[in-house]
Amino acid sequence: MIVLFLFSIVILSFKEFGFEGFVKPANFPWPVYDLAKNPVTKEGFELGRMLFYEGALSRDNKISCGSCHIQSAAFTQHGHDVSHGIEDRLGSRNSPPIMNLAWNKSFFWDGGVFHLDMFPVSPITNPVEMDEKMENVLIKLRSKQEYREKFKAVYGSDEITGTQIFKALSQFMLLCISSDSKYDSVMRKTDVRFTVAEEKGYHIFLQHCNRCHQAPLFTDGSFRNNGLNxxxxxxxGRQTITLDPQDSFKFKVPSLRNLSYTVPYMHDGRFTSIDQVLDHYTKGVQDSHTLDPLLKNKGQLGIQMTAAERLSLKTFLKTLDDKHFITRTDLSEQ
Structure with missing residues (x-):
């Protein structure tokens, strides 16, 4: 109880000038990220926001984290099936959302990174994303007086290091919390209620989807082969990290939050509508030796739903949209 109390103090004590720091949503579990090692402060968060939208992190000084993670698209790259980086070079996977990362145990579609503080290294150095070297990033930031002053305010010294950059970026991303959807209001037992159609859809979701897309984060963080062609x-996918053939074509289960804003879908952005996604699960699942067992039901592939059930499920999924998240001014480029 003492540890829990002290932890609550850590995440709730930054209430200066209206800034609350990291606050766990009431219907969420405790985060995975160790906030005691990098407590979110007003100055640290603001520095992280500057860095998130800073083009100097890329070789041509034009591509920022915010270029591929756009707030209005729930911090995905709207309109692109796979990421478009420096000089419009194409990646091989869809840009995942920057959302509720404090609860993630691994990052990227293949889980190749295991800590949020190391998350930015890959896009900064990836030749088709930002194509820069960390030593060059440090030179560029150290040459700017504004950054020297900001880093000194946060870390007590104007010496800028890679570790400080990554921790500041983490402070910004830790506050990219999506928890203000209609679903959340219902779960918190406010005066908001599901409609009849939404309630039906919720029960269909619990029956067919919740084992992989577990509420309230709407992902279990696992890696699964969902039968794509x-x-x-x-x-x-995951096999490129583990080198284990049993992980072939397995990808991290994405969250179902904010689906209205994060189109297109799947790790390669192959589907442009929820109907296409549901078509896949009802009649497009391909069998293989690593196909998730949940998609094999008594020898029948996929998930069987009637047209009415599909409509109700789609109605429920709309309750996971969080308009507040995609319009928060504190997360936007200042």
């Missing part, structure tokens, strides 16, 4: 894209 791999002739379209031979990306083997």
């Amino acid at each position: 791999n002739q379209f894209n031979p990306d083997k």
